Amino acid sequence: MKRNTMSYKVQQFLMFAGAASVLFLAVVIIPFIYGIYLTLTSWDGIAKTKPFVGLANYVEAFKDVAYWQALGRTAIYSFFAVILINIVAFALAYLVTSGIKGQNFFRAGFFVPNLIGGIVLGYVWKFVFNRAFVAIGNAIAGGNVPSLLSTTSGAMFCLILVSVWQFAGYMMLIYVAGFMSVSDTLKEAAMIDGCTPTQAMFNVTIPLMRASFVQCIFLSITRCFVIYDVNLSLTKGEPFNTSVMAAMHVYNTAFTYKKYGLGQAEALILFAVCAIVGVTQVYIGKKGEVAA
Amino acid sequence: MMKHFRKAAAAALAAVLAAGLLAGCGGGSASGGSDGGSEGGAGITIFNSKMEIQDKLEEKAAEYSEEKGVPVEVYYSSDTVAAHLATRYSSNEPYTISMVDAKDVYALAAEHALDLSDQDWVANTTQAITIDGKTYGFPVCVEARGIIYNADAIKNATGKDFDPASIKTTDDFKAIIEECKKGGMESPVGVMKEDWSLAGHFLAEVYEQHDDPDAFIAGVKDGSIKLIEDQKFNDMMDTFDVLRDNNYAKDAAISAEREVTEQKLAEGEIAFMFGGNWDWSVINAYDYSENMGMMPVPNNSGDGTNEKLVGGGSKYFFIDSSENTSAEQQQAAKDFLNWLANDEEGQSFVVNDCALVPAFSNNTLEVTDPLGKSVKAYADAGALIGNYNYLPDDHYSVVGASMQKYLAGEIDRAGLADEITSYWAGAEVGAH
Numbered sequence A: 001m002k003r004n005t006m007s008y009k010v011q012q013f014l015m016f017a018g019a020a021s022v023l024f025l026a027v028v029i030i031p032f033i034y035g036i037y038l039t040l041t042s043w044d045g046i047a048k049t050k051p052f053v054g055l056a057n058y059v060e061a062f063k064d065v066a067y068w069q070a071l072g073r074t075a076i077y078s079f080f081a082v083i084l085i086n087i088v089a090f091a092l093a094y095l096v097t098s099g100i101k102g103q104n105f106f107r108a109g110f111f112v113p114n115l116i117g118g119i120v121l122g123y124v125w126k127f128v129f130n131r132a133f134v135a136i137g138n139a140i141a142g143g144n145v146p147s148l149l150s151t152t153s154g155a156m157f158c159l160i161l162v163s164v165w166q167f168a169g170y171m172m173l174i175y176v177a178g179f180m181s182v183s184d185t186l187k188e189a190a191m192i193d194g195c196t197p198t199q200a201m202f203n204v205t206i207p208l209m210r211a212s213f214v215q216c217i218f219l220s221i222t223r224c225f226v227i228y229d230v231n232l233s234l235t236k237g238e239p240f241n242t243s244v245m246a247a248m249h250v251y252n253t254a255f256t257y258k259k260y261g262l263g264q265a266e267a268l269i270l271f272a273v274c275a276i277v278g279v280t281q282v283y284i285g286k287k288g289e290v291a292a
Numbered sequence B: 001m002m003k004h005f006r007k008a009a010a011a012a013l014a015a016v017l018a019a020g021l022l023a024g025c026g027g028g029s030a031s032g033g034s035d036g037g038s039e040g041g042a043g044i045t046i047f048n049s050k051m052e053i054q055d056k057l058e059e060k061a062a063e064y065s066e067e068k069g070v071p072v073e074v075y076y077s078s079d080t081v082a083a084h085l086a087t088r089y090s091s092n093e094p095y096t097i098s099m100v101d102a103k104d105v106y107a108l109a110a111e112h113a114l115d116l117s118d119q120d121w122v123a124n125t126t127q128a129i130t131i132d133g134k135t136y137g138f139p140v141c142v143e144a145r146g147i148i149y150n151a152d153a154i155k156n157a158t159g160k161d162f163d164p165a166s167i168k169t170t171d172d173f174k175a176i177i178e179e180c181k182k183g184g185m186e187s188p189v190g191v192m193k194e195d196w197s198l199a200g201h202f203l204a205e206v207y208e209q210h211d212d213p214d215a216f217i218a219g220v221k222d223g224s225i226k227l228i229e230d231q232k233f234n235d236m237m238d239t240f241d242v243l244r245d246n247n248y249a250k251d252a253a254i255s256a257e258r259e260v261t262e263q264k265l266a267e268g269e270i271a272f273m274f275g276g277n278w279d280w281s282v283i284n285a286y287d288y289s290e291n292m293g294m295m296p297v298p299n300n301s302g303d304g305t306n307e308k309l310v311g312g313g314s315k316y317f318f319i320d321s322s323e324n325t326s327a328e329q330q331q332a333a334k335d336f337l338n339w340l341a342n343d344e345e346g347q348s349f350v351v352n353d354c355a356l357v358p359a360f361s362n363n364t365l366e367v368t369d370p371l372g373k374s375v376k377a378y379a380d381a382g383a384l385i386g387n388y389n390y391l392p393d394d395h396y397s398v399v400g401a402s403m404q405k406y407l408a409g410e411i412d413r414a415g416l417a418d419e420i421t422s423y424w425a426g427a428e429v430g431a432h
Helices: A004-037 A058-062 A067-099 A101-114 A118-141 A152-181 A184-192 A195-209 A210-225 A231-233 A246-258 A260-287 B004-034 B051-068 B081-092 B100-110 B120-124 B151-158 B170-184 B195-208 B213-222 B233-247 B251-256 B260-266 B278-284 B328-341 B344-353 B368-380 B395-408 B413-425
Strands: B044-050 B070-076 B097-100 B130-131 B134-150 B274-278 B294-295 B308-318
Touching: A004 A260, A004 B004, A058 A260, A067 A101, A067 A152, A067 A210, A101 A152, A118 A152, A118 A231, A118 B081, A118 B251, A152 A210, A152 A231, A184 A195, A195 A210, A210 A260, A231 A246, A246 A260, A260 B368, B004 B051, B044 B051, B044 B081, B044 B328, B051 B070, B051 B260, B051 B328, B051 B344, B081 B097, B081 B100, B097 B328, B097 B413, B100 B130, B100 B134, B100 B308, B120 B134, B120 B328, B134 B195, B134 B260, B134 B278, B134 B328, B134 B368, B151 B170, B151 B294, B151 B395, B170 B233, B195 B213, B195 B233, B195 B308, B195 B395, B213 B413, B233 B251, B233 B395, B233 B413, B251 B395, B260 B278, B260 B294, B274 B278, B278 B368, B308 B328, B308 B368, B328 B344, B395 B413
Parallel strands: B044 B070, B044 B097
Antiparallel strands: B097 B308, B130 B134, B134 B274, B134 B294, B134 B308
């Protein structure tokens, strides 16, 4: 049988990827296209008719001040969270590959926060911030110390802290794999050539781990931009709706305020922003990648 | 030979993988289909959005099914009511009976609700929702807002019996708070920081206490009424200031937790809180005092609004009118609502099992919880100011944030009035 005929290729594709493609089409591509259609309607999410309004929802989305505030807030949050997640994850990965005692135990330990769902995690931390920290603060300062979650910048700080705590363990695994992929011989050679361990780290190990960085930063950016679960259970947008992130604003607009079309349009803008940032980062990151 | 074997093995493996993929998602959709329960037969489904009665309702539904031979299934979701129903409608599996808020009935009735005008119970209630002459909404209960007081706590502090009727004006209210303070109660008030309480309930009273809330809101919207100069707004905010200044969590008002506040009220650490009779479901979880009750929000306006609670029908049942619900099911649903309103057992279920205040005049059972008793007394005396059910969906959240800022002292009254005014400039009240 010839292997370069069209029918052979189609047959092979269907055999190996057919079912998955159909599913992907059914649960991702078609809903996505249908979602784009919905942005052109003024549907409220429940009515039988979906009046067509053209691009009105996009015009309204661009005029929705609360949305752009939420998006700006998300960008600030993502900026700090992504940097911190990766620094912490890299440090942890270094720690658990450096041969300390019980490093497998530590690997498992650092990874555990990632296994707890965002909702549960948010409630646990809410308790810590609202009760535990406040009780400690009251004991030290005396009187009624307000919770961190009750101030605008405090709530943002809490969100970043919890996200770092949650994601760092996951990214750590990727960095661990990165560390292990760098052959010891290269490092040894560098040391023989007169590198200090720090120089070897920055000039040999890190450049060879570039792929891990690209991957981790991409994953953390895309996850941070669409954060919802921790946002919902930890701050619920409070205080004064100043911790509402973009995804939460989209949810509220579409479902709570019953402007489904507008919410969908805003979700699409969020998707575009997220995709542009993510792809740009990967493009820049990949360009300078070196192979060992 | 070997080649053939390899090929067959690869095909088999691919098939197994594909089957695994499909099985994973097939299982999901199968379970999604079976919980609909609306296809065929006269079995009915009820959507409950009142979390505190879910257990009782499930129990009763099982009994009811047994007795009447009509399978009744009860569902609950903590999602926003409209959002949850939207998913059911888009999958063509609506509930036979759905319990929703008043505003949802106005939004949904035209397309989704069955006309219930011909039902017997309509004559026995003033709280049913009627749109264009057709009755769609069956009131589940009556709920009202006001100041919840703990009379035992006040007596402990002041040494005198507390008479809620003696507190009419903001000045009276200030005086009794001072008296409590002198008696050793440091800060006698709790304030819930939840946006639905601050904006949806307290600020809404500013609208509702006007003779014509529609006209008032329209005035604020077009600028002909300056909110900051409005007498009612200022009277109510004066009272709010008293609440705020005597809040036990004054320095950390935004991190006060509802449960903690209600626990303090129940156990008499504080004496007053703005709330409604639904708060009983929280209060009764604690070691509560015997003598509690509700009184109208005191204010200095002297127009009689300080002698009435604000409230009315709360949570409404409507029956689905779509082709997904058979005539048989619709009849069974009507029977269920009739049973709830008119049958002794149904009446007892509402009042005794669920501890709700009945919305029907022919349900004369004694309400058991103290807050409900107050509400019933005011309702029977005709001293309820009706709910304004047409606030936009984002009102409680957007204006709630402004109220929270005011509570935390981040903006002053003029700033609050500005934010509320600018909210209304871009908002539309619901259809009614």
